[in-house]
Amino acid sequence: MPDKLITEPVSKLPDFFGEQNRCLCNKELYHFFNPFSLYCNMASLPQIAIPGQRLGPLSKYSAGPGTHVQDSFIHASIAGPVVTDAAQPKIQPKPTLRVSRVISAQDLQPQNAGASDGAKFKPRYNTLPAVESNVLARVTRVQKRQATVSILVVLDESEHLTSSQTASDNDNVASILTSAANPENHSGTDELRFQALIRKEDVRAVEKDRVVMDEMFRVGDIVRGSVISLGDQSFYYITTARNDLGVVMARSEAGNMMFPISWKEMRDPVTGTGEPRKVARPF
Amino acid sequence: MADRRRVNGPPGGTRPPVFASLQESTTGAAQRAQRQRQPAELRKIFLKTGLIPTASGSSYLEFEPSASLAAARSNPKSLIPPSSALKVACTVHGPKPLPRSAAFSPNLVLTTHVKYAPFAARKRRGHIRDASERDLGVHLETALRGAIIAERWPKSGLDITLTIIEAEDDRWWGDAPDSHDASWGMMNVLAGCITAASAAIADAHIDCLDLVSGGVAALVSDDSSKSASSVPRLMLDVDPAEHRSILSACVVAYMPARDEITEIWLKGDSSKAALEKGDVRSSHEALIDGAVDAARGANTVLSEAVTESIARSIAQA
Numbered sequence: 137m138p139d140k141l142i143t144e145p146v147s148k149l150p151d152f153f154g155e156q157n158r159c160l161c162n163k164e165l166y167h168f169f170n171p172f173s174l175y176c177n178m179a180s181l182p183q184i185a186i187p188g189q190r191l192g193p194l195s196k197y198s199a200g201p202g203t204h205v206q207d208s209f210i211h212a213s214i215a216g217p218v219v220t221d222a223a224q225p226k227i228q229p230k231p232t233l234r235v236s237r238v239i240s241a242q243d244l245q246p247q248n249a250g251a252s253d254g255a256k257f258k259p260r261y262n263t264l265p266a267v268e269s270n271v272l273a274r275v276t277r278v279q280k281r282q283a284t285v286s287i288l289v290v291l292d293e294s295e296h297l298t299s300s301q302t303a304s305d306n307d308n309v310a311s312i313l314t315s316a317a318n319p320e321n322h323s324g325t326d327e328l329r330f331q332a333l334i335r336k337e338d339v340r341a342v343e344k345d346r347v348v349m350d351e352m353f354r355v356g357d358i359v360r361g362s363v364i365s366l367g368d369q370s371f372y373y374i375t376t377a378r379n380d381l382g383v384v385m386a387r388s389e390a391g392n393m394m395f396p397i398s399w400k401e402m403r404d405p406v407t408g409t410g411e412p413r414k415v416a417r418p419f
Numbered sequence: 420m421a422d423r424r425r426v427n428g429p430p431g432g433t434r435p436p437v438f439a440s441l442q443e444s445t446t447g448a449a450q451r452a453q454r455q456r457q458p459a460e461l462r463k464i465f466l467k468t469g470l471i472p473t474a475s476g477s478s479y480l481e482f483e484p485s486a487s488l489a490a491a492r493s494n495p496k497s498l499i500p501p502s503s504a505l506k507v508a509c510t511v512h513g514p515k516p517l518p519r520s521a522a523f524s525p526n527l528v529l530t531t532h533v534k535y536a537p538f539a540a541r542k543r544r545g546h547i548r549d550a551s552e553r554d555l556g557v558h559l560e561t562a563l564r565g566a567i568i569a570e571r572w573p574k575s576g577l578d579i580t581l582t583i584i585e586a587e588d589d590r591w592w593g594d595a596p597d598s599h600d601a602s603w604g605m606m607n608v609l610a611g612c613i614t615a616a617s618a619a620i621a622d623a624h625i626d627c628l629d630l631v632s633g634g635v636a637a638l639v640s641d642d643s644s645k646s647a648s649s650v651p652r653l654m655l656d657v658d659p660a661e662h663r664s665i666l667s668a669c670v671v672a673y674m675p676a677r678d679e680i681t682e683i684w685l686k687g688d689s690s691k692a693a694l695e696k697g698d699v700r701s702s703h704e705a706l707i708d709g710a711v712d713a714a715r716g717a718n719t720v721l722s723e724a725v726t727e728s729i730a731r732s733i734a735q736a
Binding site: 184186187188189190202204206211213214215216217237264328329330331366368369370372 | 514515516517519521522523524568571572573574575621622624625626627628629630674675676677722725726728729730733
C-alpha cells in the first residue's frame with residue numbers, strides 16, 4: 137500500500153504558488169537554505185522552483201540557465217534551487233536568475249564543502265556539451281588525421297564561476313577520473329556517451345603541421361578538451377590547443393599510471409620510461 | 420505480428436469461470452461497483468519520483484482503488500476483483516546521443532513507449548506492443564512534446580518508457596458488450612501516463628515549459644432504463660467499472676501555469692448532457708473543461724511530488 141495518498145477535490149483547488157511556499161516552510165529542510173539566503177534576499181523569490189513556476193519579472197532580472205521567459209516573466213523550466221547571480225557592471229546590468237541543475241553539496245553548504253559526504257553523494261551530470269564547454273573524454277581510437285574520443289563528463293560552467301577555491305576543481309577531476317577508470321563503469325557504454333573528434337590540426341596551437349597523432353594520444357587516455365563545434369550528426373569537435381588542455385591521465389605500455397614531466401611527455405614511475413603525449417598543464 | 424520468441428500464455432487469458440447464477444445471487448459477490456465520490460471529486464493519487472536508480476529520471480503513479488475494490492480486497496467474496504486501479508511506472512533515459520544511423524537533429528528527439536504488463540488487464544497482453552499501446556505512445560508523445568523545451572538539447576534523444584502494471588477496466592467485467600463500448604480505460608491510462616511521465620521528466624532535469632498533467636472527464640449515464648429522462652451527467656475521473664454506460668470521454672494534457680492544452684483526446688457522443696441550470700456551455704465544452712479541472716487536480720499532486728523529489732536530493736547533498 138502507498139504510504140501516503142494526496143488528493144484535492146477539484147471544487148476547492150489551492151492557490152498554486154501559495155501552496156508551494158507554504159509547504160516549503162513546513163518542511164525541515166528550511167535550515168539548509170540559511171547559508172543560501174544571502175543569494176535570495178529578494179523576498180519574492182522562491183527557494184525551490186518547479187517547472188513552470190513564475191520567478192520574477194524580466195524588468196528586474198535576466199534569465200539564466202534552467203529558466204525560460206514567458207509574457208515578460210522568468211519562469212523555471214527545471215526543478216531545483218533558485219540561484220541569483222549578482223549583476224556584473226557593464227556586461228550584465230541585471231542580476232541573473234537561474235535554476236541550478238546539479239544540486240551540489242558545495243552549492244548548498246559552503247561551510248561543509250569537501251567533507252566526507254562527497255563519496256556518497258553522486259551528482260548526475262546530464263548537461264550537454266556546448267561550444268566552449270570543457271569536457272573530459274576518453275580516447276577510443278587514434279587515426280592518422282584524428283582521434284575519436286567519448287565524452288565522459290561536461291565540466292559544469294557554473295561550478296567554475298561560483299567556486300572560490302581552485303582546489304575544488306582538482307578534486308572534482310580526481311573523483312571523475314577514478315570513477316572513469318573503474319572498468320565496470322565503461323564496459324560497452326560508449327554507445328551511450330557523446331562521441332567527439334579531435335582533429336590533427338586542433339591538437340595544439342603551434343607546429344600544427346608536425347603533429348603525429350600517435351605521439352599525442354593513445355587509446356584509453358583521459359583528455360581534457362574544449363568543444364569548438366557541435367559538429368555533424370554523430371560527432372562533436374574538440375580542441376586541445378591550449379596549455380591547460382590535453383591528456384590529464386594516461387597509462388604507460390606497462391600499464392602504470394604516468395605523471396607528466398613536460399608539455400609533451402609523461403613518465404612511468406615504475407619503469408622510468410617516458411612516452412610522448414600532448415599533456416595538459418597540471419593545476 | 421506473432422511473437423515467436425517466447426512461450427506465450429493462452430491468448431484468451433486465464434480468467435476463472437463465472438457462472439450466470441453467481442451474477443444473480445444475492446451474496447453481493449458480483450455486484451457492480453458504485454461510485455462513492457462526488458461528480459467533481461478525483462481519486463487520490465500516489466506519485467513518487469526517483470524509484471529507479473539506473474534511470475536518469477523515474478516515477479511511479481498509483482490511483483486510489485475504488486471503495487468497492489478496497490472492500491473486496493479486505494473481504495473477498497469472489498475471485499474476481501470488482502474493478503481495478505491504475506498503477507504506472509515511468510522511466511526516462513537520457514538525454515543521450517542519437518544512434519549512429521539517425522539523422523542530425525537540432526532538437527531533442529523524444530521517443531515514448533507505453534507497454535502494458537502481460538497481467539495488467541483482465542485480458543492478457545502480449546510482449547510485443549499492440550496497436551492500442553502504440554496509439555497511447557503517440558498520444559503521450561504529443562502531450563509531452565508541447566511541454567519540453569526541445570531546442571535546449573541538440574543532437575540528443577530522450578527515451579520515455581511507461582509500464583502499465585495495472586490498467587483500468589474498459590467496463591464492468593459482468594456487463595455484456597453493448598453499443599457504447601469503447602476502450603474507456605485507455606483514456607484513464609493515458610491521463611496517468613501523462614502525469615507520471617511529467618514527474619519523471621522533471622526528475623531527470625529536462626527543461627520543460629511547465630509540469631503537464633493529465634485529466635479525464637466523461638459523460639456517463641447510470642440509468643438502466645432506456646427512457647428519455649436518463650440524461651448523461653458530467654463526471655470527473657471516472658472509473659469505467661463503476662458506470663453502466665459511458666457515452667463520451669475526454670483526456671487532456673494541461674499546463675496550468677500557462678493555461679495551455681498540449682493534447683486532447685475526445686471520444687464518443689458528447690452532444691447531450693445535463694448541465695447545471697444557467698450553464699450556457701455546450702456539453703462538448705463542458706466535457707473539455709471538466710477534463711482540464713481534473714488535470715488541475717492532478718497537477719497539485721504532481722507539483723508536490725516534484726518538490727518532494729528536489730527536497731530529497733537536497734537532503735542527500
